[in-house]
Amino acid sequence: MYSTTAFTSKTVPCLRIPVQPKTEQRVKMLIRAVQFLPFVPYTLGLVAIGLFIVPLIQYMWDADGLRKYPSPSFAALSPLWRIWHNIHQRHYVAVHEAHKRLGTHVRIAPDHISILEPGVANEVYGHGANMLKAGFYDGGAGVHRNLADTRDKPEHQAKRKMLAHVFAAKTVVSFEPLLVKTMDAFMEQIDSHSKSGTKIDMRLFLNYFTIDLFGRLLYGHELGCLARGNDLLDAEAQNGAVYKVPFIQSLLDATIVNTVMSLMPSLLPITKPLFKNHPYKKKGTDWENIIYHNTKKRLNAPDQDDLFRRLLKDSKGQATNLGIGELIAECSAMMNAGTETTTAALTNTVFLLYTHPRVLEKLRVEIDAAMPGRARPTYEEASKLPYLRACIEESLRVRPASSFGLPRIVPQGGRVIAGKFVEGGVTVSVPTYSLLRQEDVFENPTEYIPDRWMTADKEKKALMMQNHLPFSTGPRACIGRNIAYFEQILVIATLVKFYDFKIPPGFELETQERFNSNAGNLLVGAEKRQLC
Template identity: 30%
Template sequence: MASTQDSFASIQQTVLPGTITFKVLAALVVLYLISYPIYAIYLHPLSSYPGGTLEKLTRLPYWIACLKGNQVKFMQEQHRRYGPTVRFAPNDLSFTEAQAWKDICLIPKGKKENGKEIRFHAPSANGTPNLITEPSPVRHATVRRVFSPAFSEKALKQQEPLFQYYADLMIARSRKKGTVNMAELLNWTTFDIMAEFAFGQSLGLLEKEAYSEWVATVFNTLIVLPALQMIQFYPLSRKLFALLEPKSVAKMRLDHFNHTVSRVDKRLKEGSPKPDLWNLVEESGILTSGEIYTNAELFMTAGTETTASLLTGTTYYLLKNPDKMKILTDEIRGRFKSNKEMTLEALSQLEYLNACLREGLRVYPSIPSAIPREIAEGGNIIMGKWLPGGTRVSVHQSATYRSPSNFKNPDDFVPERWLGDPTYKDDIREAHQPFGVGTRNCLGMNMAWHEMRLLLSKLIYNFDMKTEVDASWRDQNVFVIWDRKPLPVTLVDINAPA
C-alpha cells in the first residue's frame, strides 16, 4: 500500500507542476488575447486616429494588399473612408496633407531627424548602407556631399553629350519599327544612360533591343519586394530567412551585386576621359569601398526604372488626351528646327512640356506608394499632434495626388493646372512632392528632369504616335513601384519620305 501511495505522490510531483505551468501559459495567452485588442483600440498612443478596427489590431490587411499588388488601391480606399490621416496598421500613420511632408521629412529645431524606415528597403548584399538606407544623419550628409557635384547643373551640362547620344540612338532604333513597346524602349534607354554614367560603359540594351540578364533580374525580383519587406519587418522571420534562404536565391542576390562590383572596379581601374560619375565626385577618400558599390547599385535602380516609368505613364496619358498631345507637339515642333537644337537648357524653358511632366508625376508617380519614416527617439510633432518615438509615418503619394481635397478633378490629366488655369486655383500644389522633401530628397532630381524632357521631346519631335490601348492599362499592380503593362505605340516618322 505504501509503495502505491509513494508512486501516486511521485506522479503528482512529476505531472502537477507541468499541468500548472500549462494552465498558467494558457491563462496568459487568454489574457493577452483579451487585453491586446482593448489596448490597441482604446489605450494605444495612436488610438485617437481613425482607421479600420482590424487594421488597428494587425498589419496583416496591409501585408496582404502589398503581396497581391493592391497596396495603392488599399491605401486610397483607407483615405477615402477615414480622411487625410489614417491609422492603417497598429503603429503606422499615413497622411495626405501638404504640411505632413514638412513635418515628417524636415528636421525640427532642437529635435532629431525622423529616420528612414530601414526595413522598407531590401538590404544590400554586402550589408553596407547606401544614401537611402544610411541611418546616421551625419554620415548621410557626408556621403551626399561627395556625390552632389556629379548631379549639379554644371555637371549635367558636361554630361549632355551622353544624354544626347542615347536619346538619338533611341530615335534611330525606333525608326526601324512600326510599333514599339514604349515601356521597353524607355527602359533600355534609361538603363544605357545610367550604366555609362555610373560604370563608364553602356549595357548595350538599345543596340541589342533586349534586356541583359542582369537587368532582367532586376525586373523579375520586383514582385517579391513586398515579401522581402515583410520578412525584414519581423525579427523572427528575418532570422529564419537567414537560415533557410534557398541557395539559388542567395546566389542570385550575390551575383547581381557582384555585377555592380566588377563594373565599378573596371571603371575605377581603367579610368575614363568622359565626365561620368567617378570623374565628377570629390576624390577625397571619404567613401569606403562598400559605400562605392552600394551607391552605384542604387543609382542603377533608382535612376532608371523610375524615369522610364514616369515617361511611359505620361506618354499613355498624352495619347489618351489628344488635345493635350497637340498642344505639346505644337510647342516642341514650333520651337525647334532640328534635333540638334534640342539642348537641355532650351528644353527646360518649355512651359507646357514641364507642365505635362509634372502632371504625369501626379497621375502616374514614379513611386506610387509611400517611403515611410520612423519618429525619432523622444517623439516629434506631426500635423499638430505629438507622436512617440518609433511610430511609423508617411505621405502616400498616390492617395495624396488623387485626393479631391488637394486637386480638383484629381483623376484627370490636366497640365494646365500647373500653368495658372483659374479653374484649378485652389489646388494645393505643395502636396505634390514626387522627389521628396528635405536633406534626404532625391539627389538625382535635376538629372531626372533633364532626361525626362529630352527623351519625351525627341519622341514627339520625330514621330506622330498612337495606341490602341484602352483605359484598362491604368489598372496596374504595384510592388513598391508600378508593375507596368506593355504600352504598344505605333510610330509614324514625320521626316520619312512620302
C-alpha cells in the same frame, strides 16, 4: 529596395545603425514566447508569434494610444494587411481607399499611422521635422549602407555632402552628348519597328534606354541593351565566374521579397535567414553581381569623365577613399533609381500624352515653334518650354513613379501631426499617391490636366507645389531629381517632335507596385511625323 550584402570590403568598417528600442524589445519577446511552442519549428514559431500573438498583445495593451485611430480590416493587428496588398501590387490603392473611408489618420499596421492632409508632408519629411527613417529601410540594406537606405542622420549628412557634386545640375547637363547618343540608338529601334509594321513595347525599350544611358553616365562604358534588343548583362560571382542575367527582372524580383520583409522590420533577424534561399533573393544576388561586375570593370579602366570618377574624388579633387563595398552600395542605388523609376516616369508620360490628343497637339505647337523643322531638341531650348514642363509635372502627379508612403519615426516626446498627437517611437508616413490626388488641392484630381500648372493664380500654384512632392521633400528628398528631369525633358521633347504613337482605344496602362510603382507593358504602333 535592393541588397548589397554579397560583396563587402574588409578594409571598410561595418556601419553601425541604431536599433529602435521597440524593435529590440519585440525580438526579445519573440525569443521568450517561442519557448511555449515546443511542437512548432523554431523559426516558423517565431514568425507566427511576430505576425499574430505579439501584435494582438500590443493592440490590447495599447501603450502608444493607437487604438483610437481607425484601421481597415485587420491592419491594426498585423502587418499581413499591408503585405497582402503589396504582393497583389495594389498597396497604394488600399491605403488610398482607407483614407477615403476613414479620414486623415489611418492605422495601416500595428505601429504605423498613415496621415493625409494638405501640407502634412512638410511636418513629416521637411527640414525641421527631425524624423529618422524607420526600420522599413533595413529590409533591403546590406552591410554597407547607401545614401537611400542609411538611417543614421550623421552618416546620411556625410554621404549627401559627399555626393552632392555628383548630381549637381551643372554635372548632369554636361552629359547631354551621352543622352543624345543613347537616344539615337533608341530612335533606331523605333524606326525599325515602324518600317516593319510591328508594335514596339515602349515600357520595355524605355527601360533599355535608361539602362544604357545610366551605364554610360555611371561607368562610362556600353551595356548595349538597345542594340541587342534585350537586357541580358554580365554578372560576376564572388568566385570570379561571369554569366548572363536579365537586368530588369533581377531587380524587380529582388524588390518584391525585400519589400515584403521590410513591412515586418522587427522580424528581419528571422526573415532574412529564412528567405535567403528564396528564388527572388537569388535574383537579388544576380542583381548584386551585375553591379559588382561593372564596378570592378570600371575600377580597372583608365580614368574618364563619368559619375564614377565623382564617387572616387570629391568636388575639390580629394580622394573619397570609399572601399569596394561602399562603392557597390552607392552604384547599386544609382543604377536602381536611375533606371527603374525613370522608366516608369517616362512610360507614364508617353501614355498620358498619346491618350490626350488635345494636350499632345498643344505641346507640339510649343515644341515645333521653339525648334522648327527637323532640328533635334536641345536641353537648353527644351528646358525653357513651360508647357512641356507642365506636362511632365502633371504626369508625375497623376501617375507617380513612387506611390509608397515613406515611413518615418516620431521623435521621443511625441509630436502633433495634422492636428493630432502621436506618441514618440510610432511610425508615420504620408501616402504619396493620395497626397497628389487631394481634392482640396487639385481640382478634378484624377484627370490629366497639364494646364493646371499654367495658372496665374499664385496662391493656387503655391498650394499645389506645397503638395506636389513626387521626389519627396526635406533632407531626404531624392538627390537624383536633376537627372530625372534632365532625361524627361529631352526624351519627351524628342519623341513628341518626331513620332506618332498609336495606343489602342480604351487601353489602360497597368501600375505594378512593388516598392516603386512600375508601369506595365505599353505596346504601341509607331509612325514618323512628316516634318518640313
